[in-house]
Amino acid sequence: MPQPMSQLPEGLTTRPLEKTDAHAVFVLMAAQEQEDIGEVAIEEADIVSDWAKPSHDLGARSVGVWDGDTLVAYAELMGADRADTSVLPSHRGRGIGTWLAHWLQDLGRRVGSSVIGMPVPQGSPGDRLLEELGFRVRWTSWVLKLPEGATIPDRALPEGYVVRTAGPDDLRAAHDVLEDAFLEWSVREREPYEDFAAATSGRPGFEPWNLRVAVDPEGAVVGVSLVLVSDNGTTGYVDRLAVRRDQRNRGLAQALLVDSFAQARAHGTSTSELSTDSRTGALGLYERVGMVPTSVWVNRGIDLGEVAENAVHRP
Structure with missing residues (x-):
């Protein structure tokens, strides 16, 4: 049975986000x-x-919580199970996070989700609250950085292979390589190409050089890296990286990393980073090429047909 909805503190207002x-x-x-x-x-x-x-x-799958004219909390559900929430630190401990967690569970049930989950920094107030509410750890993620001044060792490409900027004709193939690889370990629906385009070429500030591809001697896309530059221009970060299954263990992933971070440095960055999670098994690979974990996140999820016996409502 669903848990009863908690109450927001008096004076706060809510509406769907725009x-x-x-x-x-x-x-x-x-x-x-x-x-x-x-x-x-x-x-x-x-x-x-x-x-x-x-x-x-967005209108049907989000909620914002306002204190006067200030947004102090929000939640949204993307796809079947990807939730995101945030509460302003000054407004913690008032039951807002609990209310958002219940709101998300109710929304998930209405749209037919069997489970919802969200990322939180390990050991943070959000992590502790979700644990109290019965959310289990589904996987762990690490943000890794390449120390300033360090470089990833070069890896020679197989004969006839090239790493270059993706052209317009490469975009659908790049999407397929990424989705095929990610769906080997991620349980979700296949991302529509239009969603991929919105997150890449449609992203504010996107430049063609941000999307890197490895191509075989016949010109087929067999590896992809999406490398972006932080708002302050100091960090180049690989947002997505994948190699086609039949082309792995040939050095393509490392070659794409070397190329991506070199391109970012050529565009003014001084540090490089990426993230990976426990479902991929890639943490050791990145550590071996010199990257260092700097923060740990956990994705906590809850099955929507259950009521957690240890759930608590905060006043």
């Missing part, structure tokens, strides 16, 4: 990340490109 709220959500999430991990990882472009995906019904 695309014009992207900056307010960014400010909110940035404040939470600064408090929890000591730096801001989220960028407004991340939110804008997510909300531009044709498959995402």
Whole structure:
């Protein structure tokens, strides 16, 4: 049976989010990340490109919580199970996070989800609250950085292979390589090409050089890396990286990393980073080429047919 919905503190108001709220959500999430991990990882472009995906019904799948004119919390559900939430640090401990967790579970049941989950920094207030509410750890993620001044060792490409900027004719093939690889370990629906386009070429600030491809001697795309530059211009980060299954163990992933970070440095960055999670088994690969974990996140999920016996409602 579903848990009873908790109540928001008196004086707060709610409404579905609109695309014009992207900056307010960014400010909110940035404040939470600064408090929890000591730096801001989220960028407004991340939110804008997510909300531009044709498959995402923002109005039906989101809620914002306001204290006067200030957005102090939000939640949204993308696809079947990907939830995101944030509460302004100054408004923690008032039951808002619990209310959002219950709101998401109720929404998930209405849209037919069997489970919902969300990423939180390991050991953070959000992590502890979700554990109290019965959310289990589904997987662990690490953000890794290449120390300033360090480089990943070069890896020679097989004869006839090339790493280059993706052209317009490569985009659908790049999407297929990424989706085929990610769906080997990620249990979700296949991402529509239109959603991929919104998150890449449609992302604010995207430049053609951001999408790197490895091609075989026949010109087929067999590896892909999406490398972006942080808002402050100091960090190049690989947002997605994949190699076609039949082309693995040939050095293509390492060659794509070398190329991606070199391209980012050529565009003014001084540090390089990426993230990976326990479902991929790739952590050791990145550590072996010199990357160092800097933060740990857990994805906590809950099965929507269950009531967690240890769930608590905070006042």
